[in-house]
Amino acid sequence: MPRLLLVEDEPAIADTLVYVLENECHVVSHAMTGMDALAMQSAAAHDLAILDVGLPDMTGFDLCRKLREKWPIPVLFLTARGGELDRVLGLEIGGDDYVTKPFSPREVAARVKAILRRTGAGAVSLPEVVAGALVVDDVEKRIRCGAERIDLTAHEYRMAAVLISRPGRVFTREQLLEHAWDDPGAVTDRTVDTHVKSLRAKLREACAGAEEMIVTRRGLGYSYSPQGE
Numbered sequence: 001m002p003r004l005l006l007v008e009d010e011p012a013i014a015d016t017l018v019y020v021l022e023n024e025c026h027v028v029s030h031a032m033t034g035m036d037a038l039a040m041q042s043a044a045a046h047d048l049a050i051l052d053v054g055l056p057d058m059t060g061f062d063l064c065r066k067l068r069e070k071w072p073i074p075v076l077f078l079t080a081r082g083g084e085l086d087r088v089l090g091l092e093i094g095g096d097d098y099v100t101k102p103f104s105p106r107e108v109a110a111r112v113k114a115i116l117r118r119t120g121a122g123a124v125s126l127p128e129v130v131a132g133a134l135v136v137d138d139v140e141k142r143i144r145c146g147a148e149r150i151d152l153t154a155h156e157y158r159m160a161a162v163l164i165s166r167p168g169r170v171f172t173r174e175q176l177l178e179h180a181w182d183d184p185g186a187v188t189d190r191t192v193d194t195h196v197k198s199l200r201a202k203l204r205e206a207c208a209g210a211e212e213m214i215v216t217r218r219g220l221g222y223s224y225s226p227q228g229e
């Protein structure tokens, strides 16, 4: 699944985009500020960045430049009309495409697909996600701690892969069931808790401290935090 970095400080716009893009089978990390976006990209690289031009701590143009200093990431700008648009069109910035506000989320999804197709990033998912001490090896379908493979059941692997690939994001039990079970209706929320328990036990065995990276968010669900809580 292609991984997108969405940087947009208006929650209503961001929520709609996340919803539509996730429905299109993208994995979306959402940041409200440029600094958060840079941290997220350092933690796990993305295939494409969608950058609002007007961010609270820097412009989307500055963020684009900072990202590109380290990563060859394609960029789609979300711009207001006027001066912002002129600069994008002047191609001073080197974005791959842009949409102007107000836009339809479908339009954004279509542009994302086109860019991924063009850049080839959507054609193959990255073979590995490295987040903190743990590595998701999507080719072998294994979680590793450094070079050491951790022996997980299929459900434990799928659940761990979902959590580790999106550090910091909270998943509800329902969402984990959706991602990791073929027939989520046949099992209950308790099943998730049981599997998290066995996952933590195996992590503890293979990788000291890693079990604490699977964080319980009371009343919400679970998240993966490479720094522990």
Ligand code: CA
Residues within 6 Å of the ligand: 008, 009, 010, 052, 053, 054, 055
């Ligand atoms: Ca904005």
